[in-house]
Amino acid sequence: xxxxxxxxxxxxxxxxxxxxxxxxxxxxxxxxxxxxxxxxxxxxxxxxxxxxxxxxxxxxxxxxxxxxxxxxxxxxxxxxxxxxxxxxxxxxxxxxxxxxxxxxxxxxxxxxxxxxxxxxxxxxxxxxxxxxxxxxxxxxxxxxxxxxxxxxxxxxxxxxxxxxxxxxxxxxxxxxxxxxxxxxxxxxxxxxxxxxxxxxxxxxxxxxxxxxxxxxxxxxxxxxxxxxxxxxxxxxxxxxxxxxxxxxxxxxxxxxxxxxxxxxxxxxxx
Amino acid sequence: xxxxxxxxxxxxxxxxxxxxxxxxxxxxxxxxxxxxxxxxxxxxxxxxxxxxxxxxxxxxxxxxxxxxxxxxxxxxxxxxxxxxxxxxxxxxxxxxxxxxxxxxxxxxxxxxxxxxxxxxxxxxxxxxxxxxxxxxxxxxxxxxxxxxxxxxxxxxxxxxxxxxxxxxxxxxxxxxxxxxxxxxxxxxxxxxxxxxxxxxxxxxxxxxxxxxxxxxxxxxxxxxxxxxxxxxxxxxxxxxxxxxxxxxxxxxxxxxxxxxxxxxxxxxxxxxxxxxxxxxxxxxxxxxxxxxxxxxxxxxxxxxxx
Numbered sequence: 001x002x003x004x005x006x007x008x009x010x011x012x013x014x015x016x017x018x019x020x021x022x023x024x025x026x027x028x029x030x031x032x033x034x035x036x037x038x039x040x041x042x043x044x045x046x047x048x049x050x051x052x053x054x055x056x057x058x059x060x061x062x063x064x065x066x067x068x069x070x071x072x073x074x075x076x077x078x079x080x081x082x083x084x085x086x087x088x089x090x091x092x093x094x095x096x097x098x099x100x101x102x103x104x105x106x107x108x109x110x111x112x113x114x115x116x117x118x119x120x121x122x123x124x125x126x127x128x129x130x131x132x133x134x135x136x137x138x139x140x141x142x143x144x145x146x147x148x149x150x151x152x153x154x155x156x157x158x159x160x161x162x163x164x165x166x167x168x169x170x171x172x173x174x175x176x177x178x179x180x181x182x183x184x185x186x187x188x189x190x191x192x193x194x195x196x197x198x199x200x201x202x203x204x205x206x207x208x209x210x211x212x213x214x215x216x217x218x219x220x221x222x223x224x225x226x227x228x229x230x231x232x233x234x235x236x237x238x239x240x241x242x243x244x245x246x247x248x249x250x251x252x253x254x255x256x257x258x259x260x261x262x263x264x265x266x267x268x269x270x
Numbered sequence: 271x272x273x274x275x276x277x278x279x280x281x282x283x284x285x286x287x288x289x290x291x292x293x294x295x296x297x298x299x300x301x302x303x304x305x306x307x308x309x310x311x312x313x314x315x316x317x318x319x320x321x322x323x324x325x326x327x328x329x330x331x332x333x334x335x336x337x338x339x340x341x342x343x344x345x346x347x348x349x350x351x352x353x354x355x356x357x358x359x360x361x362x363x364x365x366x367x368x369x370x371x372x373x374x375x376x377x378x379x380x381x382x383x384x385x386x387x388x389x390x391x392x393x394x395x396x397x398x399x400x401x402x403x404x405x406x407x408x409x410x411x412x413x414x415x416x417x418x419x420x421x422x423x424x425x426x427x428x429x430x431x432x433x434x435x436x437x438x439x440x441x442x443x444x445x446x447x448x449x450x451x452x453x454x455x456x457x458x459x460x461x462x463x464x465x466x467x468x469x470x471x472x473x474x475x476x477x478x479x480x481x482x483x484x485x486x487x488x489x490x491x492x493x494x495x496x497x498x499x500x501x502x503x504x505x506x507x508x509x510x511x512x513x514x515x516x517x518x519x520x521x522x523x524x525x526x527x528x529x530x531x532x533x534x535x536x537x538x539x540x541x542x543x544x545x546x547x548x549x550x551x552x553x554x555x556x557x558x559x560x561x562x563x564x565x566x567x568x569x570x571x572x573x574x575x576x
Contacts, residue, residue: 004384011379012387015394018452022397024420025409037418083305090302099299102307109314113513113561115537116554119324119547120317140313143306173298202402204516205534209542220404224520227408237408244405252400256393259400260460 025245028238036234052239056222059236064215065222066243069201072137072218076200077193080142084192087143088151089181093163103152109145115205122209132216137200137207144199147192154188155181190258198248219244325551334548341552351553353528354536355560357443358512365447366507370500373455377462378492392463395456403453403516410449411436411521439529442522446530449517454510458503462496469495501572508564512557533557 028036031046056062091103121140122131130136158181166176182189204220211217217225223240226233252259328337345351379385380392398406413420414435425431435445473495477487515534518524524531524539533553541550 004386007379007382007384008386011385011391015391018398018456019394021406021409021413021452022401024413028412036412037415039418039423041418041420041423083309086302087306090299094299094302096296096299102303105315106306106310109310111509111561111565112314112318113509113554113557115513115515115534116321116551116558117314117317118537119541119550119554120320121313122542123320123547124317139309143309143314145310148306173301177302198400202404204402204404204519205538208538220402220516223408224404227520228523234412238412241405241408245401245409248400248402249397252397253393256396260396 022245022249025238025242029235029242031235031238033233033235036238048235049239052233052235055233055236056226056240059233060214060217060222060225060240062222062240062243065217065219068134068216069218072134073197073200075134076138076142077196079138080144080147080196080200081189081193083142084144084147084196085151085182085185085189086177087148088153088155089177091148092152092155093158093160093181106143106145106148109143110149118205118209121206125210130210132211132213136210137203137218140206141200141203144196147196150192150195151185151188154185158184187258190255194251194255194259201248202244321551321554324547325549325555327548329546329548337548341548342556344549345552345556350528350531350536351533351556354531354533357528357530358514358532360443361447361450361514362508362511365450366504366511369451369455370458370503370507372451373458373503374462374493374496374500376455376459377466377496378488380459380463381466392460396460397456398453399457401453404520406453407449407517407520410445410452410517414445414448414521436522437526439526442526442530446514446517446521449521450511450514454507458507461499461503465496465499466492497572501568504572505565505568508568509561512561512564 027042027045029052030049031042032048032051035042035046035048053062087106091099117140125131125136162180163176166180171179202220203218204224207218207221208224211221214222214225219240223237223244226237226240325341326336326338327334328340376395380388380395385391401409414422416422416432416434416437419435421435422432425433433441435441469491473491474487477491482490513534514532515538518530518532518535519538522530524535533556537550537553537557540546540553
């Protein structure tokens with residue numbers, strides 16, 4: 001009984017500590033820059049969220065930035081979801097020559113640091129005149145090794161009888177994919193979609209290199225660019241950070257079952 | 271293409287497999303994997319190979335001249351490269367083990383039948399994981415502001431401080447480590463928890479029958495059971511740490527005095543501030559080799575034992 005209370009209360013305290021940054025992010029984003037660093041620091045929400053958002057709009061064109069982030073992440077999620085699901089299916093449910101070496105090659109992408117490709121990709125985008133475009137951000141990571149791995153794992157649980165029954169019925173391969181394979185994969189697809197959206201929404205290094213004008217910026221670029229200006233506006237930075245983080249936190253709370261299974265799927269299976 | 275033709279035609283029911291369809295089924299796996307493979311080849315494999323080629327060139331006043339291994343020789347003699355590697359190494363040997371140990375403790379607590387509000391607590395610890403690296407880096411930089419951040423204010427109430435987070439070499443590293451720990455501990459704990467819940471209960475029962483105490487059960491049942499996922503998270507954390515970029519970029523810009531300079535930041539500075547593509551590529555290749563070696567070592571020491 002007492003051990004139960006002690007364990008539960010100490011973990012609740014720890015969770016509270018972990019959640020303080022979220023709470024304070026909301027608080028800080030509603031205060032002016034000067035108040036953010038007041039003594040004592042603000043502990044309750046203030047009234048200046050709209051002022052901070054207006055500052056963001058005038059300094060970095062924030063509405064355009066949010067639109068960029070949303071479109072890029074959505075486009076990426078749809079396309080990468082398709083590419084990874086198709087590949088996962090191909091690798092899980094067909095026996096074909098070169099399957100293992102090709103899959104191994106893709107999984108190499110999990111180990112080779114993405115930073116290796118930064119300079120060549122920059123030169124490639126420069127030559128294609130794709131800098132500051134959506135495709136420069138969306139295309140290079142469509143074949144995401146983790147996504148392919150995840151879908152292969154999920155697809156391998158699909159009973160082969162289902163596929164052979166479809167084939168006996170004369171169903172073509174593409175039709176089989178859409179009508180028979182994809183529908184029962186919905187939970188895995190939800191997890192994949194969440195993972196992909198989050199990945200692209202938060203991505204920083206490559207956009208930092210490929211998006212060089214302000215109207216092409218995504219949210220992380222915009223809020224990072226506010227730092228180190230002569231008079232850094234911390235209220236505005238916090239408001240922008242809140243726009244980057246809070247929707248994802250809410251999405252997480254809404255879809256947490258899929259979230260957790262999505263982020264774990266690759267990790268726990270051996 | 272055969273599949274498309276199939277799709278257009280009315281599907282006859284239960285007909286014998288025709289030669290045409292057999293070919294369709296044989297081509298299908300290539301059709302399904304082709305987009306991923308082509309994209310991977312164009313935007314991953316080709317750049318990886320190109321980066322190596324670039325690493326053999328020197329940039330002199332905008333001109334690229336073939337220089338053989340000159341960039342790699344320069345790298346070996348570059349004190350900043352070594353200090354960046356050292357900084358990463360410190361995080362790797364201090365922050366990563368502490369975080370993973372913390373995550374194991376947390377997972378065991380979350381697995382305990384004594385714990386109430388399990389769902390809520392698990393959710394709370396997992397929350398930081400969905401926050402982007404730049405977002406939480408900026409947030410932590412503001413929370414840890416040495417003059418008037420929330421953390422030093424709270425510590426001041428307890429009579430501690432002010433701690434020179436971000437402005438003092440050692441404390442800047444601690445600050446980055448704290449931020450990393452906040453972000454990733456819950457994620458690792460949830461991975462461990464899933465593994466713990468999949469472990470067969472009879473091992474615990476057998477240990478309890480043998481009179482093993484809580485610590486002995488942890489030592490002889492829990493830890494060995496967790497080994498494969500600990501290895502996995504260790505390898506993931508190693509790869510992630512060696513590529514560390516976003517957090518120090520927004521929290522410390524690699525400072526003060528390069529004390530939080532990482533290989534990722536150094537690569538970026540050489541490639542995209544000084545536009546020395548050859549040298550940046552050499553750093554990238556050194557990074558790849560280091561990750562490869564460390565991954566192999568970790569698998570060798572942790573992987574094969576039963």
